[in-house]
Amino acid sequence: MLDDIRLFATIVEQTSLNKAAEQLNVSQPALSRRIARLEAELGVDLFRRVGKRLELTAAGQLTYEFSLELRRFHGSYLQKLNAYKSSEAPVATIGASLTTLQSTLPELIKVMTDKHPHLEIKAITGKSHEITTLVKERKVDFGLVSSSIKYDPVITSLPLFDDQLILVLPRTHYILERSHLELTDLNGLPMIVFAPGTWYRTMTDEFFRKYHLKPDVRMEIDSFEAIIRLLSACRAGSLLPQSYLREQLLIDNDLYIVHIKELSDAKRTTSLIHGDLAWLAPATRYLIEETTAHFRRNYNLPKELM
Known part of the structure; x- marks a missing residue:
């Protein structure tokens, strides 16, 4: 269909089947059949004959405008694609x-x-x-x-x-034996936090101050991977960014996400x-x-x- 729309646009711009067929290097009967096929596929008439002239129907005008958009997007695509065709890798x-x-x-x-x-x-x-x-x-x-x-x-x-902090605990952590955890349960909770100097640590500290929380900070580490690996061994929790927590990562390290509603503001x-x-x-x-x-x-x- 897209190729037929291109042929249709050429007919509109050349104002006649003969001129369009000559430019496209196809016979006029073949071009007429292509346009008839396009009209049948779209279920509308694209042209009406007025004497020896072809005029666009309302559906034809809409289709021509669409063809111009296609041409513009195609040109933009080719321009972007050329950036990857240079002799040197981009x-x-x-x-x-x-x-x-x-x-x-x-x-x-x-x-x-x-x-x-x-x-x-x-x-x-x-x-x-x-x-x-x-x-x-x-x-x-x-x-x-x-x-x-x-x-x-x-x-x-x-x-x-948007990224936010999420409470993560080992699935075997004793605190998970409770049916429901509240924000105050973070007081005294053994935790591993990120090292100072990033937005993540800043947000963590701001969150603790806002809610007057005093967790038992056991370690400060500058690697998410290291924190993830140490949580079970240290029987500690951590506030980690949502963007880092993939489902498979949680499964592989036997970790559990605890939903604390107040954390939705830490983003x-x-x-x-x-x-x-x-x-x-x-x-x-x-x-x-x-x-x-x-x-x-x-x-x-x-x-x-x-």
């Missing part, structure tokens, strides 16, 4: 905050490199304000940060998803930030579009969190 440098680096960036890199095998992705990590500076100085193509960005005329911030928005698109290579602009679409369309929560 390279994108991403700046990522530490939380993003450990939680969402590995998944993103896998998806993008599977889709574009010749794409080379480099990553630089740092705190959110450091990533913002790198974007401004064009030392990275774009950044993924887990904190709000104050208004800046040279930075564009695109929200991707931040992960955003993609970039500078002036005019300074970015076509491949990078395309990667920004794909990254934004990936998170907005495919970001799934673990089943236990739904």
Whole structure:
């Protein structure tokens, strides 16, 4: 059908079957059959004859407008695709905050490199304000940060998803013998927390202060993976970002999510930030579009969190 719509658009623009057939290098009877097939498939008449002239019906005008949109999208697609046809593999440098680096960036890199095998992705990590500076100085193509960005005329911030803290405990933890857990149960609870210096630790501390909680902090560690592995051994709990908690990760480490309603307020928005698109290579602009679409369309929560 799409190819027939292209032929239909040529007839409209050439104003006659003869001229269109000549331009398309097909016979007029063959072109007429293609248009008749398209009309039958759509269930409408696209043209009406007025003497020797062809005029568009209302349905024909709508179809022609659609053909123009198709042409525009096709041209945009080819332009973006050409960025991947150069002799050198396209390279994108991403700046990522530490939380993003450990939680969402590995998944993103896998998806993008599977889709574009010749794409080379480099990553630089740092705190959110450091990533913002790198974007401004064009030392990275774009950044993924887990904190709000104050208004800046040279930075564009695109929200991707909300992330929040989740209480995680070993399934064998004694406290789970209770039928229901309250916020106050965190007082004195052995916990492993992230090392200072990230939005995740800042949010954790703010949450404890807001509700006057005093858990028994056993360890401060700067790796989500290490925290996950130590929870059962230390018989401790942890407040971890939702973006890191995949269902299989919970199963493999025999962990359980505890729903504490107050934790729904402990959240931040992960955003993609970039500078002036005019300074970015076509491949990078395309990667920004794909990254934004990936998170907005495919970001799934673990089943236990739904």
